[in-house]
Amino acid sequence: MTTNNTRLFKKSLLAVTITLASSQAMAAGFQLNAQSATGIGRAFAGDAVIADNASVMARNPAAMALFDKTELSLGFESITSMIEVKDVEYVGGAIPVGDTDDVGDTSIAPNIHLIVPVNDKFAWGVNAYSNFGTKTEFDDSYPAAEYGGLTDVKSINFGLAGSYRLNNQWSFGAGLDLIYGQGTMKRSSGAGMVLAGVPVGTPLLNVDEADGWAVGFNVGTVYELDENNRFGLSYRYSPEITAKDDKGQEITLPLPDIAEFSGYHKIEDTKFAVHYSVQWIGWGDFDQIEFENLSQGLIQGTYNKEYQWQDGWHYAIGGTYYLNDTWTLRTGYMYDTSAQDELTSISVPDSDRQWLSAGFTYHIDTASNVDFGFTYLLGDDVDVTETSSGTPLTATTHADAILLGLQYSRSF
Template sequence: MKLRKLAVWVPLVVGGAFASGQAMAAGFALQNQNGAGTGNAFAGAAAAAEDASTVFFNPAGMLLLPQGHNLTVGLTVIDRQVDFSDRGTAAVPTFALGRDGGDGGGAAVVPVGYWSYSISPTLAVGIGVGPTFGNKTEFDKDFVGRFSGYFAEIKQINVNPSIAYRVNETVSLGFGINVAKNETEFRQMAILGAGTEREAHLKGDDVGIGWNAGALFQIDPATRIGLTYRSKIKFDLEGKQTIPGVLNAKIEAELETPDTASLALHRQVNERWELLADLTWTGWSSIEEIRVEGGTAPVLDYNFKDTWRVGLGAGYRVNDKWKLRFGVAWDEAPVRSAADRTMTLPDSDRTWLAVGARYTLNRNASVDLGYAHIFFKDAPTERVAAIPTALGGTQTIHGKFEVSADLFSVQYNHNF
């Protein structure tokens, strides 16, 4: 038996080698681009513009910040639980069926940082650094779905220099460049012979460039509308595909992260209450299929659809020191059906419930705290996976994922 031929199925990582993740927005995007927004479930983020993180959410908002330098650093801890229950998956001949895989989630830390500077009342510049896509899914090695994937991780760090210009008292515009590095890793078990399994490992990375733009419209002293767009970023991933003692080959694959557009509202109802809302679209249909080159040239079919998110939030100013936050959001998943749901992207529609607060330390500094619980709709899977073996064949994974997540955020803001 030619062991090298046994590896040609390894790129058929139907579990999602290059589109995996466990991020807190739909798909594998990371919503958590600041700490303050957690308390509002990120409702109306493109119109909020209350600290330097507006560099990411809407660069035009830099013109609403205090004069001088504005610094924001934040940290979010995501504790995600992913449990799989088998519902009749057939065993691969001569191999143990496997177990439910334990908790495929775990804790992850998302750090972000922003700086902005007002050159004049009509011109501001800034920069943001943070992971825009990321996190991982990891089941035990005896997971029932191990032949289609038991581990996947995607990490994407984004550097976002930006500029904002005030056209008049009503309209402000912003623009940014995004330089992003993407690293993607995937592991599954490969069949080398009767009763013999070995880990197959794929890893690739690349740097891509995109852009984003935003506008703020001050309709009246109490009403502000934000409009933003963030472009796709194309990555030509290059890396290796390995099976210890069997294969060490170069691979290539294209990944195009989706574009997004958001319409947001900020309304100051009175001296104490503010309302926020947003409607956000994400073009996940850019990931319909992914072609992996190296050894063979398989096509990975994801059949993603575009998605919508709706967020509603409020803020209540208790006094000069404390401001409370509340929020709720509904976020649609890009997975069309149980047949399209992979092992390493058990994504489903989700609902956010969030609370938070801002404490003003002095005229130049403040601290934000936020907590959110995310309820995921139960996610059945009927995924047909190619078995990584020279003998070919498929295995249909029958089961259900149950997912939930808790987010804890802290953020520090300073003006000087």
């Protein structure tokens, strides 16, 4: 293999395999919905306006105006992904690759939210949670290793927000987001690359714990028809985030903006409420990942990779049953559209998805409660074709997930 061809091959391989972009766990693209256990229990239907605990500030800062006491919520979500890669044909079938169903992982995403009303007009709040993340890991012996490897990306969102109640109907809010991102991406050559003169197991990419910071913002409004009917609208600007490791390798990743409309309606003289959300995720802005100053002789200078993603949508509907002073029951359904369009990968098991959710609140007393949420996430089969590395591969991927959330909330 000539020097020029080797460099071109490695450029193509690197750009494909450092996707940073599977969401084996939560939502299309690599978006996480990990703000609250309450939301998990209703498929996040109505979460920009229900305001049953402090976690609502992560979806709509204006909803902080709905509280007249200091509110604290803290908890965590357990995310278990079940990813299948099957029916693989690698380098024209010359090298057999068996089915695998152990690509996914279990991860924990903690969160904390605090809302402090100043008076009947103003409130402020702080929070910390994860908005984007993913992890997929293929076994070291996987024959098509150049398309597998390890992708481990996570972010933490530190937020500061304020709200203002204009009158009995309208409230407004805004906040700043300080986002910390960290990523590890590793790839090595597979069996098919021997045909191109590259020994099996040759390191191709080793970006280890690259990290960086970026600043975003969010705004929102709430309109209350009466105490039982209200609507919420919010918008979140997400910046580009540049991560750098200790070897000087840099990766610039454009994050998507998010807009959400929610409604909540408690049926008069009953214990039942219905709520819903429509969320737009601007994955169409995810046009490319920029690589800069990469070491190991792979790329010197700058290289950009096109991705051609499409905007995503969430459509969620749910119900809450206020059984008594001790128990509140909830359920929900969400349809979540894929961020990817024509470009696919076995390390990016993205597809349209369905959420089946249920949960409850146990009220310890009038000031404190515990929430539990459960979601089973159903993905679709996706036909994948990969050719950029020079070792053509076709396969079918399928990703399901189980989400569990536990949360403690208290009023002061």
